[in-house]
Amino acid sequence: MNIFERTGKMALGSRLRLLTSRFTDDATKIYEMYNVEKFSPKWFPVFFVLSETDEKTITKIAREIGHSQPSVTKIIKEMIKAGLVNDQLKSSDKRRNVVGLTEEGKSLAEKMLQEQCVDIDLAVENLLTEATYNLWEAVAEWEFLLEQKSLLKRVQEQKKLRESKDVEIVEYKPKYRSAFRNLNAEWISNYFKMEETDYKSLDNPQEYILDKGGKILVALYKDEPLGVCALIKMNDKDYDFEMAKMAVSPKAQGKNIGWLLGQAIINSAKELGASKLYLESNTILKPAINLYQKMGFEKIVGRYTPYQRCNIQMELDLKK
Structure with missing residues (x-):
């Protein structure tokens, strides 16, 4: 049909429904x-x-x-009304309600399997030999692939990739000071409460981060600062830098900004000669923890932290 040539793969569901309708109409006949x-x-x-x-x-x-259980229940009720199914069966397990075919249903099943199903199987086999592509095998393959990753998930990934192309990661400038503070204060207050160390670094990023050899990166989406992250210099024998103060505006989530900021911070740490990168977080922030693990961070234990909200510490070996 010409309509599907114009819509492209956007109308895959509609095209499959139309094909299903043709099969259903023929099945009734x-x-x-x-x-x-x-x-x-x-x-x-x-x-x-x-x-x-x-x-x-x-x-x-x-x-x-x-199928869903409500869907099967509805079908069973219709088949009971048609006299094909019996729901008054006694089960060996009294806690279970079981159903089975009536004598009429069993007789119909025997007749269908001996005649109708045989003819349909042969008709479909002939159709498959006429076709260039084996629809039966293709459907099985598509079912498998969609079980691994749904169409919704695949579209979400494409949307994220497309929108991430409009994201630009830039170095911190004084004009982004309010964005750096507000974005962090927003997410911290949403899950926890602001602490003394937060106020010091967010109110004075130049003094507490940049002047000490750290960096702040800003994610611009269509020129609007919607994400930030800091690389903080550590006076520590085990770690050179900490990745901290990552915050993304709720309206920008799903645009891959966290990943882009994290990768930019990791690259900056490497450029500065760091061998390991450290971070602190909280396990209730599951998307963030998943993001860090995807970046290669691994859980560690036993380090002191000034933050009450921290209950997980992670590190990334930059030499691997």
């Missing part, structure tokens, strides 16, 4: 052709599973066919 007029095509997965056993719980049916 096929059931009629085999004198199975009161059978709905949507029942078939449940019906097939029940035809293989005497009884089964709705939970097990749902798990086996990949």
